[in-house]
Amino acid sequence: MSATGIGAAVRRKEDFRFITGKGQYTDDIDRPGQSHIHFLRSPHAHAKIKAIDAKAAAAMQGVLAVLAGADLAADKIGGLICGWMIHSKDGSPMKMAPHPAIAHDKACFVGDPVAVVIAETLEAARDAAEKVQVDYEVLPAVADPATAQAKDAIQIHEVAPRNTIYQWHLGDAKAVDQAFKSAAHVTSLEFVNNRLVPNAMEPRAAIGDYDTGTSSFTLWNTTQNPHVARLVISAFIGMAPEHKLRVIAPDVGGGFGSKIFIYPEEVVCLWAAKKVGRPVKWVSERSEAFLADAHGRDHVTHAEMALDAGGKIAAIRVKTIANIGAYMSTFSSSVPTYLYATLLSGQYDIPHIYCEVDAVYTNTAPVDAYRGAGRPEATFVVERLIEVSARELAIAPAELRRKNFIDKFPHQTPVIMNYDAGGYDASLEKALELADVKNFAKRKRESERHGKLRGLGFSAYIEACGIAPSQAVGSLGCGVGLWESAEVRVNPTGSVEVLTGCHSHGQGHETTFAQLVSERLGIPIENVSVVHGDTDKVQFGMGTYGSRSGAVGMSAISKALDKVEAKAKKVASHLLEAADADIVFKDGRFTVAGTDKSAAWGDVTLNAYIAHKFVGAELEPGLKEGAFYDPTNFTFPAGCHICEVEIDPDTGLTRIASWVAVDDFGVIVNPMIVEGQVHGGIAQGVGQALLEGAVYDGDGQLVTGSLMDYTMPRADNLPSFIVGTTVTKCPSNPLGIKGCGEAGAIAAPAAVVNAITDAIGSEDIAMPATSQVVWAAIRKANAARAAK
Amino acid sequence: MPAVSLTVNGKAVNATVEPRTLLVQLLRETLRLTGTHVGCDTSQCGCCVVHVDGKAIKSCTMLAMQADGTTVLTIEGLADGEQLHPMQEAFRENHGLQCGFCTPGMIMTAVDMVNRLGHTLEEHTIREELEGNICRCTGYHNIVKSIAAGARSMGSGGPAQQAAE
DSSP states (O other): OOTTSTTOOOOOTTHHHHHTTOOOBGGGOOOTTOEEEEEEEOSSSSEEEEEEEOHHHHTSTTEEEEEEHHHHHHTTOOOOOOOBOOBOTTSOBOOOOOOOSSOSSEEOSTTOEEEEEEESSHHHHHHHHTTOEEEEEEOOOOOOTTTTTSTTSOOOOTTOGGGEEEEEEEEOHHHHHHHHHTOSEEEEEEEEEOOBOOOOSSOOEEEEEEETTTTEEEEEEOOSOHHHHHHIIIIITOSSOGGGEEEEOOBOOOOTTTTTSOOHHHHHHHHHHHHHTSOEEEEOOHHHHHHHSOBBOOEEEEEEEEEOTTSOEEEEEEEEEEEEESSOOTTGGGTTTTTTGGGTTTTBOOSEEEEEEEEEEOSSOOBOOOTTTTHHHHHHHHHHHHHHHHHHHTOOHHHHHHHHBOOSSSEEOSSSOEEOOOOHHHHHHHHHHHTTGGGHHHHHHHHHHTTOEEEEEEEEEEOOBSOOOHHHHHHTTBSSOOOEEEEEEEOTTSOEEEEESSOOSSSOHHHHHHHHHHHHHTOOGGGEEEEOSBTTTSOOOOOSOTTOIIIIIHHHHHHHHHHHHHHHHHHHHHHTTSOGGGEEEETTEEEETTSSOEEEHHHHHHHHHHOOSSOTTTSOSSOEEEEEEOOSSOBOOEEEEEEEEEEOTTTOOEEEEEEEEEEEOBSOSOHHHHHHHHHHHHHHHHIIIIIOOOOBOTTSOBSOOSTTTSOOOOGGGOOOOEEEEOOOOOTTSTTOBOOOSSHHHHHHHHHHHHHHHHHHTOOOOOSSOOHHHHHHHHHHHHHHHHHO | OOEEEEEETTEEEEEEOOTTOBHHHIIIIISOOTTSOOOOSSSOSOTTEEEETTEEEETTSSBGGGGTTOEEEOGGGTSBTTBOOHHHHHHHHTTOOSSOSSHHHHHHHHHHHHHHHOSOOOHHHHHHHGGGOOOSSSTTHHHHHHHHHHHHHHHTTOHHHHHHO
């Protein structure tokens, strides 16, 4: 391993600009002549828009335009779409309702844009927005997914009776029912997987610009996938032909899924820029983000596990209602279906699984992928079921897991996935050791001496990452391919630019991708730069989400590097006057095998461009190669997290006493960055388990609408984490990488809840398990025990 | 419109502002010092922390007019040219940042923490002191490590630290 190659904890190349305040986020960009836009949003969860009177606002100083949904419709700007088709079990297609970027006839959630004001300054736009009179006819609203399908619930969209988008299923219902009938033991659980607000620290932002000279648009946008944004805004929304729209994603301050989607605001900024003849800038306020960013999770689930007398799992049966919100966001349909039910086998050999999912509209913000996207929900189902089963059967939780682990690969689950490699026992054993589980009883007694409760919770998670094989996802309804692209441009002086279709918004691609190049070409990492996030610079690519950038994006770079090396060998053969088959390339030098004749990397790259040593008709000058990599399978990162909690029964306050994570991510490029990803994921998972929960009241008002009401994890809510790894290489990609970005968020909620329920001796805990929730659960459990 | 005069990163600044203009708006929009970020509208996130007369404050919660006559230090003024402040160096060395958005506020808070509490900071002290700074990427693990390391290294009195003080 070289000091800057694969496996080295290289310090990040991107950090200098961030620690000196020189990052360039969308809000840091100002365009000459720029105007500002304010979105006037519906204060009602469900209301007809009877009339909009904008006269007074339009007359105010500095106001350039006040525009509404009717103007958007008149200009034939298309609505937003969901790009993954799901069919119900009866074969009917999902019921996708129209989603105009500015609500026209009616507003469907609090925060739905109903008009925009564009002005010289943001202050002028805001002041004028207060003068826009919207005449609403308030309608009844439904916010709770559990009641959205009720007979008497108001129907939100004409296309979706009973507010039902689809009634989907996966697996063999008959075989599962049979297995339950003959089971020795059945464990049943009812729970809500709580609704979360992603809250990347950088709020979303967009600047739209229109150049009348070239009739082309430019969009600066906080997006995780600029090419996908360009494709959707062009092909579906019809703003401009694809080649007349440039999308730039500059530095982006976190995404966690919420910046994958194509939102109304960027569409409106582009459209308004042409309308007013000025660049139009929008930066979300945090409270606005709470209302208008896509939220995550929000499932109501009934889950059962059947076991035989020996503790072998016979079947799992799951029924989930998934809240999609008021409109179907870009990938919303796939999250509670193919990203969820396909992972219900967990790490276990389970012969039969059946899952039904009803997706419903409610008068709430759209719900879509948030870190983990479906897989945290699946892990919560499986890891709660097995933990509770173990308690009910009085088998040690680790033992019941061991008994059921898959230990032969490849393994075909009953829910589509074919696991290619793993070592689940190894990660469990290592986690048990790092967490010092054998001395847990001692620590529990010590806690009890101080009047505290102590609990231990496991989560042996699996995820499907490296998203995704295009043909496979196409057969499941996905509207796009999920390969990745790369171009490696070698300059005459030997320095290298890597153009990637992935996008970095905290993941450190500028470093890890450069490590691959440094290792392969034997050049200093300083001589490599990574270019991403600009559709005018970079070839079409699919962006970053689903822990795909290492497994898919770097595989594309690796393929392009193969081609660069092959071409460079040809150039070297002319330079060294030898056959290209005799050229050996190692550590940045080309050598004629068996001789001392050699040429340095820089000599060869220069010769590739001056082209004096070969005939251009036989070998093209230059050194630049591109590649597209389409994975042959998902990757399957897996591991075991162990959470230990200490609870004060008088207050219900839960303190995380220790956290051990042992993950198998396959080959690791930069262990420092990978550990950082694990830390961040755990924090978001702990946030879901203990602190975070988006709450709508019965009228569809978001009660948790700011950082004062919605609890984000702070430093003092978390411990330092103990992070270890085990390695089984991913066999399906050339680098052996599985991906690491979502693991923590997937594993953590189940580990926390398993630990709390272990401590208090009751399974009756809802997330977020705030002090109040835990305190009430302890009192309820004590009362039940006393009654017995 | 009212006029304000202050010193920002060692330079005298004169500007006219609206009475409602926030210090962070003056820094970002008028002076184009965009290293100070805005991550919320309720004074919780700490992305906008700068030093005013040597004390950490949230610049989204102070009117520009209140900063009249003060000396302001932002993230852009912390390094001595190419020579990073020890706290900046500690964040880089310990992977104390991912997306970088909360980082300027974290670093300015961390330097203030050391100025108030000294060079030997316990983990629990750092965690409690970070109550007003939210990070969504790192899980705080490496931020806590960075601040402890930066505090120690500020204590050893490197050239960058002397320049910044």
